[in-house]
Amino acid sequence: MRLNCPLCGPRDRREFYYSGSEDLLNRPAADATVEAWNDMLHLRLNPAGVTRDLWYHETGCGSWLLVTRNTVTHEILATERVADRKGAA
Amino acid sequence: MRYSALKIFTEGLFGNKGWTPAWRTPDPKADYDAVIIGGGGHGLATAYYLAKNHGLTNIAVLEKSYLGGGNVGRNTTIVRANYFMPGNSEFYSHSLRLWEGLEADLNYNVMHSQRGQVVLFHSDGQRDAQIRRANAIVNQGDDAEIMSVDQLRAEFPYLDYDQTRFPIYGGMMQRRAGTARHDAVAWGYARGADQRGVDLIQNCEVTGIDIENGVVKGVQTTRGPIRAKKVGMCAAGRSGQVAALAGLRLPIESHVLQAFVTEGLKPVIDSVISFGMGHFYISQSDKGGLVFGGDIDMYASYAARGNLPMVEHVMEAGMTLMPMIGRAKVLRAWGGIMDMTPDGSPIIDKTPVEGLYVDAGWNYGGFKATPASGWCMAHLMATNEPHEVARRFRLDRFRTGHLMDEEGTGSQHNLH
Ligand SMILES: Cc1cc2nc3c(=O)[nH]c(=O)nc-3n(C[C@H](O)[C@H](O)[C@H](O)COP(=O)(O)OP(=O)(O)OC[C@H]3O[C@@H](n4cnc5c(N)ncnc54)[C@H](O)[C@@H]3O)c2cc1C
Ligand SMILES: [Zn+2]
Numbered sequence: 119m120r121l122n123c124p125l126c127g128p129r130d131r132r133e134f135y136y137s138g139s140e141d142l143l144n145r146p147a148a149d150a151t152v153e154a155w156n157d158m159l160h161l162r163l164n165p166a167g168v169t170r171d172l173w174y175h176e177t178g179c180g181s182w183l184l185v186t187r188n189t190v191t192h193e194i195l196a197t198e199r200v201a202d203r204k205g206a207a
Numbered sequence: 208m209r210y211s212a213l214k215i216f217t218e219g220l221f222g223n224k225g226w227t228p229a230w231r232t233p234d235p236k237a238d239y240d241a242v243i244i245g246g247g248g249h250g251l252a253t254a255y256y257l258a259k260n261h262g263l264t265n266i267a268v269l270e271k272s273y274l275g276g277g278n279v280g281r282n283t284t285i286v287r288a289n290y291f292m293p294g295n296s297e298f299y300s301h302s303l304r305l306w307e308g309l310e311a312d313l314n315y316n317v318m319h320s321q322r323g324q325v326v327l328f329h330s331d332g333q334r335d336a337q338i339r340r341a342n343a344i345v346n347q348g349d350d351a352e353i354m355s356v357d358q359l360r361a362e363f364p365y366l367d368y369d370q371t372r373f374p375i376y377g378g379m380m381q382r383r384a385g386t387a388r389h390d391a392v393a394w395g396y397a398r399g400a401d402q403r404g405v406d407l408i409q410n411c412e413v414t415g416i417d418i419e420n421g422v423v424k425g426v427q428t429t430r431g432p433i434r435a436k437k438v439g440m441c442a443a444g445r446s447g448q449v450a451a452l453a454g455l456r457l458p459i460e461s462h463v464l465q466a467f468v469t470e471g472l473k474p475v476i477d478s479v480i481s482f483g484m485g486h487f488y489i490s491q492s493d494k495g496g497l498v499f500g501g502d503i504d505m506y507a508s509y510a511a512r513g514n515l516p517m518v519e520h521v522m523e524a525g526m527t528l529m530p531m532i533g534r535a536k537v538l539r540a541w542g543g544i545m546d547m548t549p550d551g552s553p554i555i556d557k558t559p560v561e562g563l564y565v566d567a568g569w570n571y572g573g574f575k576a577t578p579a580s581g582w583c584m585a586h587l588m589a590t591n592e593p594h595e596v597a598r599r600f601r602l603d604r605f606r607t608g609h610l611m612d613e614e615g616t617g618s619q620h621n622l623h
Contacts, residue, residue, distance in 0.1 A: 119514050131514060131516055132516045136461065136506040137619070137621060138507075138619060138621065139460065139507070143321070156606040157572075158606040159286055159605070159618055160458040160549045160606075161457065161458055161619070162456065162457070162460045162620070163447070163456060163534060164447030164457070164459055164460050164507070165462055166445075166448060166461075166509040167509075168273050171506070173506075180238065189461070189508050189510070190509045190510055192508065192510055192514070
């Protein structure tokens with residue numbers, strides 16, 4: 119499996135660290151409810167099919183990537199830098 | 208039909224014409240007291256103990272494919288009780304005791320073989336951790352012994368003791384650990400449940416869970432609707448999707464775990480051996496194949512096949528530990544879908560829907576858990592109360608902060 123890093127180009131899966139579902143980006147406010155924190159940290163939709171998750175280009179440029187891929191076929195559909203997303207700081 | 212040595216002998220004399228199918232293939236009834244979703248080890252064991260321990264026989268197991276076609280027939284069959292944390296410790300201890308009586312109980316040869324498992328350590332820190340674990344295991348009433356390098360050399364002369372990278376400092380041995388024939392466990396429970404009147408329904412996928420006013424009423428399946436007073440979800444790697452049918456989100460992410468088997472060889476590895484410095488463990492099957500595996504591929508997946516980096520890692524780790532296996536040819540590799548929780552421990556609990564129960568989150572340790580999981584899930588479904596040894600496997604422990612992170616690797620689904 120290869121991921122196409124927007125900065126580095128197509129790279130071997132071994133260069134990346136998998137962190138988990140894109141839910142991890144929806145970090146609640148510090149004073150949010152326990153439910154909101156539980157949602158973000160633990161509960162998952164866990165789809166069989168298209169999903170979006172977070173990968174870190176560990177031995178490359180050091181970008182956090184948002185990868186759209188298929189969990190059944192392992193096909194990679196899109197890769198973007200978290201920092202480039204609309205609304206990202 | 209009761210199986211016995213005499214029966215095999217007499218059948219041999221008369222052309223083996225007297226054997227009958229091990230279970231019936233009934234059509235689903237319209238109504239059951241309880242249905243179980245998933246005909247893997249856990250679902251079949253739950254049905255068996257519901258019938259045997261609680262006298263519930265108007266029940267059905269609904270399996271979307273064939274019985275035992277899931278992870279119960281894809282795992283590397285290690286059975287052990289070397290857990291540390293309160294909650295896990297008593298549960299796996301109970302499970303191992305059930306394993307020890309399982310063949311007599313089921314009248315079925317599951318080829319349970321207590322050949323021992325040794326976990327190697329390669330540093331002072333690992334040694335301390337394993338001694339602590341061994342003490343906890345002895346305190347829970349099970350067996351563990353710390354083996355010196357000399358003792359290991361005598362028993363496992365083929366390990367590479369003198370390498371400079373990961374020298375072997377010793378190992379923790381559990382003699383009562385071992386292996387079992389995975390399919391036979393599914394078949395044995397299936398036959399036992401069927402004999403007690405349980406309907407085993409194959410090629411029957413559950414496509415919906417009917418809920419009225421927060422109470423479960425039954426399920427929709429590819430073989431029609433089935434009403435049920437209680438529904439148990441035992442779908443292992445597919446737990447998230449089955450729970451979604453009831454509108455629930457579980458603390459589970461599904462990952463693929465691979466395993467490998469070589470051509471048959473003469474007996475050489477007579478215990479289960481786990482490497483402490485890489486993802487590698489190995490045993491030898493009764494047919495002679497070396498059966499070995501490593502860790503999950505580390506990213507969410509529903510493909511029952513893995514990727515090459517983990518293959519390479521497992522082979523490298525194996526060669527580091529026991530170079531002698533280098534000449535064996537790998538015959539087959541495969542993958543199974545693991546239901547990974549954020550703390551690596553399982554869930555046996557009620558859900559917010561009345562009458563709907565969940566048994567999930569087995570990570571890659573669910574085979575050894577099969578008897579106790581069925582026992583405790585049956586107890587929960589029959590009495591509506593958690594069983595004593597499974598009382599900490601709560602669905603809401605993530606929200607309340609009562610995580611059971613046996614390996615201490617942190618709250619991330621793929622790290623256990
Ligand atoms: C490669 C590998 C090695 C492993 N090694 C070990 C080991 O050495 N020791 C150990 O203890 N554990 C091991 N495990 C883990 C163990 O196999 C699993 O944790 C355990 O088998 C899961 O429980 P089960 O047997 O009930 O699952 P399964 O056999 O997967 O049963 C679940 C069943 O649910 C069915 N199902 C799913 N959705 C539906 C639906 N909608 N309707 C109807 N039916 C449905 C599936 O078809 C399946 O048959 C390993 C797993 C793998 C993949
Ligand atoms: Zn990059």
